Amino acid sequence: MSWRILWLLACWLPLAAHAASIDPGKDPVPSVMWAFYHKQMLGDAPFVFDDRVKLLAPPFAEDARQVPLEIDARAFKGEVVKILAWAELNPLPKIVDFQPLDRVLPWLSIRIRIEQATPLRAAVLTRDGLWHVGSTLIDAAGGGCTAPSVVRTQPGWEDHIGEVLGARYPRNDFSRLRVQVAHPMDNGMVSGVPEFFINHAELRSADDQLLARLELFPAVSENPNLAFDIEGAGQTRLIIRDNSGNEFDASIP
Amino acid sequence: MRWILLMVLSVSLPAMADLEYSLKPRQIAEDTWLLEGSTDNFAKANGGNIVNTAFIVTEGGVVVIDTGPSKRYGEAMRKAIAAITDKPVVQVFLTHHHPDHVLGNQAFADVPIGALAGTTELLHQQGDALAENMYRMVGDWMRGTEVVLPNQVVTPGVRSFGNHDIRLLGLGGHTGADLAILDQRTGVLFAGDLVFYQRALTTPNSPGLAVWLADIATLQGLPWTLIVPGHGPVSGDPQPFEQMRDYLTWLDQLLQAGAANGTDMAEMIRSPIPERFAGITLSRYELIRSVSHLYPRYERGQMTRVDCAAAK
Numbered sequence: 001m002s003w004r005i006l007w008l009l010a011c012w013l014p015l016a017a018h019a020a021s022i023d024p025g026k027d028p029v030p031s032v033m034w035a036f037y038h039k040q041m042l043g044d045a046p047f048v049f050d051d052r053v054k055l056l057a058p059p060f061a062e063d064a065r066q067v068p069l070e071i072d073a074r075a076f077k078g079e080v081v082k083i084l085a086w087a088e089l090n091p092l093p094k095i096v097d098f099q100p101l102d103r104v105l106p107w108l109s110i111r112i113r114i115e116q117a118t119p120l121r122a123a124v125l126t127r128d129g130l131w132h133v134g135s136t137l138i139d140a141a142g143g144g145c146t147a148p149s150v151v152r153t154q155p156g157w158e159d160h161i162g163e164v165l166g167a168r169y170p171r172n173d174f175s176r177l178r179v180q181v182a183h184p185m186d187n188g189m190v191s192g193v194p195e196f197f198i199n200h201a202e203l204r205s206a207d208d209q210l211l212a213r214l215e216l217f218p219a220v221s222e223n224p225n226l227a228f229d230i231e232g233a234g235q236t237r238l239i240i241r242d243n244s245g246n247e248f249d250a251s252i253p
Numbered sequence: 254m255r256w257i258l259l260m261v262l263s264v265s266l267p268a269m270a271d272l273e274y275s276l277k278p279r280q281i282a283e284d285t286w287l288l289e290g291s292t293d294n295f296a297k298a299n300g301g302n303i304v305n306t307a308f309i310v311t312e313g314g315v316v317v318i319d320t321g322p323s324k325r326y327g328e329a330m331r332k333a334i335a336a337i338t339d340k341p342v343v344q345v346f347l348t349h350h351h352p353d354h355v356l357g358n359q360a361f362a363d364v365p366i367g368a369l370a371g372t373t374e375l376l377h378q379q380g381d382a383l384a385e386n387m388y389r390m391v392g393d394w395m396r397g398t399e400v401v402l403p404n405q406v407v408t409p410g411v412r413s414f415g416n417h418d419i420r421l422l423g424l425g426g427h428t429g430a431d432l433a434i435l436d437q438r439t440g441v442l443f444a445g446d447l448v449f450y451q452r453a454l455t456t457p458n459s460p461g462l463a464v465w466l467a468d469i470a471t472l473q474g475l476p477w478t479l480i481v482p483g484h485g486p487v488s489g490d491p492q493p494f495e496q497m498r499d500y501l502t503w504l505d506q507l508l509q510a511g512a513a514n515g516t517d518m519a520e521m522i523r524s525p526i527p528e529r530f531a532g533i534t535l536s537r538y539e540l541i542r543s544v545s546h547l548y549p550r551y552e553r554g555q556m557t558r559v560d561c562a563a564a565k
Contacts (some may be wrong), residue, residue: 056519062545068518109517141386164560165553169515176515180556225552227517238559250560 022130025049029119029135033088041084041094042123042131052076053134055085055122064144066111066221069095071122071134073106079126080106087219089118091145092187094217100228104203104212105174109227112219113144113187149193151184151222162248164238171229177203177252178227179238187218197243198224204237211236272394274302274329278337281487282439282479284310284417286337288321288330292452292485292534295322295353300394301387302326304353305481307443308334309436313415314343317364318434318443319483320357322387324398327357344414346421347403348445348483349428350376351455352383358401368403369423371430375458376402407432424472426465428458433472440478447472450485450493451532453539454500456546462505469497496533503527504543512551521548 024047027034038044052075061067073080083106085095090113100106106124117139124132151157166179181198188195197218203211212228230236240248278286290304301322308330309316315334320327334342345361347368348354355376358366368376380400388395409423420435427446434443446455447468459465473494480488511521522541530536 056523058519058522058541058545060541062542066545066549068522068545070517070519109519111518141389162560162562163558165556166559167515167556178515178517178552178556179559180553225518227515248560248562252559 022046022048024133027135029137031088031119031135033119037086037088037093037121041086041121045131046129047123047131047133050124050132050134053122053124053132055120055134055136057120057136057138059137059139061114061138061140061144064115064140064142065113065147065150067114067138067140067144069110069112069120071098071108071110073122073124073132073134076106076124076126076132079128081125081127083108083122083124085110085120085122087112087114087118087120090115090219091189092218095219096217097215099213100211101213102209102211103205103231105229105231107229109178109225111221111225113147113221114138114140114142114219115145116140116142145187145219146189148190149184149186149222151182152193157182157184162240162246164240164248164250166238166250166252168236168252174229174231176227177230177236178225179250179252180223180225181240181248182223183242185218185220185222185224195243198240199243200241201226202239203228203230204239205232206234206237208237272300272325274300274326276302276326276329276333278308278333281307281481282436282441285436285439285441286310286334287481287487288333289486290353290484294535294538295387295390297390297392297394299391300326301353301356301391303484305483305485305487306330306354306357307481308342309414309417309419309439310338310340311415311417313413313417314341316414316417316419317342317345317361319348319354319445320345320361320366322353322356322391323395324357324359325394325396327360330357331360346407346432346434347372348432348434348443349430350379350383351428351446352380352387354445354483355380356384356387356395356398356400358403359397359399362401365405366401366403367405367407369430369432370406371425372428372432373403373406375428375430376400411437420475422471422475424468425460426462426468427454427456429460431468433468435475435477437476440476441481442472442475442477442479443481444472444483444493446483448480448482448485448493448497450480450482450488450496452484452534453530453536454497455539456543459546461550462501462547466498466501466505469494469501500530500533503530504540504547508544508548508551511548512555515555518544518548518552 054072056070
């Protein structure tokens with residue numbers, strides 16, 4: 001056995017042992033698709049169902065096109081590599097891949113579309129290589145993903161693409177940053193309207209340090225609403241790109 | 254085979270026979286009858302009978318106020334009216350376009366169905382989706398129910414039916430087009446869903462809580478003797494108005510303060526509900542809905558343009 005294989009083994013053994021010894025616990029929501037998503041989203045990596053990852057949504061979707069979702073992984077502050085969220089029974093399940101890097105707390109608020117009643121998941125990868133999965137259920141009359149756009153009914157909507165409304169709200173030891181970006185977030189499921197959505201966003205500090213990175217998917221509602229909790233003072237820049245290559249830049253004082 | 258058929262029948266027949274609204278009109282004033290619904294949510298157990306409908310037996314015929322949540326309800330209402338009077342139904346007024354108030358229209362197809370122009374427009378736009386949602390929530394009770402649009406435009410003013418002068422008011426706090434009806438002979442005020450009493454108010458089409466508060470003041474200033482809310486018990490004292498004012502003001506301030514504080518929508522729906530509203534049914538459920546309907550407007554009011562294009 002070459003030293004290289006030995007070295008590889010040595011690297012993998014702790015994780016493998018980890019995986020074997022971890023009991024994921026009982027799935028808190030009735031799901032027919034967990035095994036599929038475990039493979040699809042988490043690559044069959046070790047995980048636990050963990051109620052310290054709080055995934056908060058209303059019990060039912062009053063407006064299936066704008067469902068508020070709050071992902072709270074502050075219990076793992078300083079340990080979080082990334083947060084993945086998805087809606088299991090959506091035709092386009094993926095919501096967001098959020099990487100809070102520096103000064104940004106592992107907390108995110110976002111609004112999404114859902115097509116029918118579904119389990120929702122937020123999986124938090126911590127530095128030890130383990131996924132912590134928070135879950136909730138939402139009821140819905142449905143149709144949020146296939147409903148025609150509201151934005152597109154407003155005359156002159158094209159002129160407003162990329163406009164950002166925002167504000168900072170001070171808290172005790174951090175500040176809340178909220179933004180709303182004018183964008184139709186077309187998911188390609190409405191007849192004759194191709195995919196056109198914001199797929200990337202970054203938060204940067206005044207001195208251009210990367211604070212957080214987000215990949216967004218078309219399950220995110222039109223005119224996306226996002227909120228972050230950030231420690232420390234100073235202006236924050238938000239850089240957004242859509243899949244047509246448009247780039248938008250905003251500065252929240 | 255026959256045996257199986259019998260089994261199936263014996264199971265399904267009683268289930269069908271159960272879908273009976275058994276509406277019992279209650280006289281609340283001279284010539285005036287109320288069909289009071291529960292203050293629950295739409296459910297398969299109640300067939301959507303969560304609404305107050307009414308009729309006035311005038312010398313010139315019967316005036317009906319709202320037709321209920323389904324064809325079956327409309328038909329049951331028609332029967333209930335016939336059990337009280339031989340007089341023909343001469344007029345239907347719809348207070349607004351929400352499904353629990355208008356989906357009984359099919360049973361009144363032979364009568365002028367009057368509504369504000371805005372109500373007809375809203376029912377035209379939203380009626381099918383509203384009816385579809387009712388099928389989802391109420392199930393078999395809805396069978397055969399279809400949207401029937403009003404065929405008469407009502408304008409504010411006084412209309413006479415026999416010995417009753419009926420004052421019609423065009424307001425809008427609940428849906429943008431809300432008809433309130435004051436019977437000037439009896440002083441009974443049919444407030445429609447501008448007034449909910451002991452049942453949390455609903456906001457899916459409200460143009461804003463300030464508009465609604467102004468409507469409450471208008472209604473309270475009328476020479477009424479008895480208030481018939483759209484949902485909840487009738488009242489001879491102004492308590493329903495006071496509860497509405499209290500609740501609307503609380504909701505407005507809650508949303509205002511939340512937006513000013515940058516509170517997220519998912520956090521807003523978990524806001525504590527004051528103890529004094531404990532007697533109001535469905536307040537948590539309706540808070541969740543109202544945050545979805547109204548909060549985005551409050552939020553935008555507290556944010557400014559921050560994109561670089563705006564700065565140029």
